[in-house]
Amino acid sequence: MPQPPKQLTPSNGALDLFGSEVRRYRERASLSIAALAELIPYSPSFVGAVERADSGCERGFAEAVDGVLDTHDALVHLHDGLFGKKSGAFPTWFEKWPRVEEKAGKLVVYQPLVIYGLLQTPEYANVVLGGDVTGVESRMKRQAVLTRDDPPPPRLVYVLPEHVLWLEKGGPDVMRAQLDRLVAAVASRASVQVIPAGVSHPGNDGAFVIATAPDGSETAYVETAARGIMLDATDDVSRLKDVFTDICTQALPVSMSIDLIERTNEERWKI
The missing domain is CATH 3.30.870 (Endonuclease; Chain A)
Structure with missing residues (x-):
């Protein structure tokens, strides 16, 4: 039986916010994680990790998802705002x-x-x-x-x-x-x-x-x-x-x- 999606709290930080938006746009397009992964050069496991806020991603991921979900560059804009100038202690x-x-x-x-x-x-x-x-x-x-x-x-x-x-x-x-x-x-x-x-x-x-x-x-x-x-x-x-x-x-x-x-x-x- 599939596990329910991990609940995210966008106010917890940048990874939660970005992951929640990727999930929102994907679900709005009525695509499963596997279906989205078939349209972009990223694996289902990586897409899932981003959506669960278990992994960050490079700007190219946001560009790829924007391109297939017709988000009008919303994810790229969000990625730039959250991570573009980030210089933290950890990746x-x-x-x-x-x-x-x-x-x-x-x-x-x-x-x-x-x-x-x-x-x-x-x-x-x-x-x-x-x-x-x-x-x-x-x-x-x-x-x-x-x-x-x-x-x-x-x-x-x-x-x-x-x-x-x-x-x-x-x-x-x-x-x-x-x-x-x-x-x-x-x-x-x-x-x-x-x-x-x-x-x-x-x-x-x-x-x-x-x-x-x-x-x-x-x-x-x-x-x-x-x-x-x-x-x-x-x-x-x-x-x-x-x-x-x-x-x-x-x-x-x-x-x-x-x-x-x-x-x-x-x-x-x-x-």
């Missing part, structure tokens, strides 16, 4: 995720290319973010969710492939401090597990995080080559949970992972 498609992190009771994370953002040092983050000072500051502020007292921080389960420990970001000094940070992060409510190099696993399709709220509701954040997308459909989250379970079966236990991280730091990054 528009990421703006809602920090709020999900703050409410989470548990975060499970798989990141195959770089160290997970909430565990990055400022120096490592600076390299990953290309020197974006505002971005680095915002990322460091987000990390407070892991050290807060009230409410307790979310339970963090983080898995990464061994090769991430080898990928140089900023030189030996930066890498040495970053790997030390990973080891120090392991605590009663945080675990780090490494998949040894050469071990086959199903985590090659990209990074994702699954956040579980205290009420049991789950939201996922999935990275793509173009942007990140938030998902809350039960089937989508369930598939990601299955993938994460399969990935974890190939990861070393926490104690062995710490030994591997420390050994890598000593052999590869110590001068």
